[in-house]
Amino acid sequence: MTETKEKVNPPFDRDSATWFAPMEGGTGSSPGRASPLMVPIRSLGANHRARIARHLLALESHDRYLRFGFAANDAQIQRYTDSLDFERDDIFGIYNRRLDLIAMAHLAFDTDSKQRDCAEFGVSVLKAARGRGYGGRLFDRAAMHARNAGVSRMFIHALSENTTMLKIARKAGATVERDGSESEAHLLLLPATLDSRWTELVEEQLAQTDYRIKVHVKQFRDALGGVMARRSEAQNAQRNSPK
């Protein structure tokens, strides 16, 4: 019975953003790792700035070092977040059901408008959400967006010790050049097609819908929690009141 039910309804991880397929080897994934069926990745605007800050501040010191190239302190992370330019750059994010931003990517364009054909990619995934393919999916999402925006080359600065990031880049076809403790990966992008534009549009719409549903479910849960708390308070007061 349970087996049949699980086939129809794959197990849902409450802390994750998506549904997972049962583990059966997967496609290029580590053995025993669940592979996401669909990861809702949405673009983020300035109204998500506070959640972006919360996400980055939750990274441990070594992860901040890997992400920024130095162990950024809280003030530096806050300055980075405050300075994000949502008009010039593109930020993508993955939310879980509690509306925590569990993964995010920053696609930064050169400040020189003539260099609009080149973009830099940076990404972070919260420790608890790693190994689920989110980093790789964000890379693919950003590359698709860059391609559709007319970018021909995406690059990633990473520390040479950052084997996970370099693996993501290599897997997508990037060339990696190592220079001592630092490495730079370049990914050449094909020109946009009708198909690539359409795919991005559909994925963005699905992710926005997924986000709206999560907001409604969370509001409902919070309201229900409030009602239950008031009910239990009233019951306790009744129980303790003199007869």
Ligand SMILES: CC(C)(COP(=O)(O)OP(=O)(O)OC[C@H]1O[C@@H](n2cnc3c(N)ncnc32)[C@H](O)[C@@H]1OP(=O)(O)O)[C@@H](O)C(=O)NCCC(=O)NCCS
């Ligand atoms: C790098 C980072 C974004 C990867 O996120 P993630 O969601 O765990 O990555 P994925 O699950 O997509 O894994 C990507 C690949 O690396 C592999 N991988 C995961 N963890 C690994 C590890 N510790 N060592 C080696 N390979 C690893 C995965 O198996 C996967 O390969 P596969 O597709 O062949 O199965 C995440 O570790 C992170 O936030 N690190 C701190 C910040 C950072 O380093 N940013 C990058 C610099 S800009």
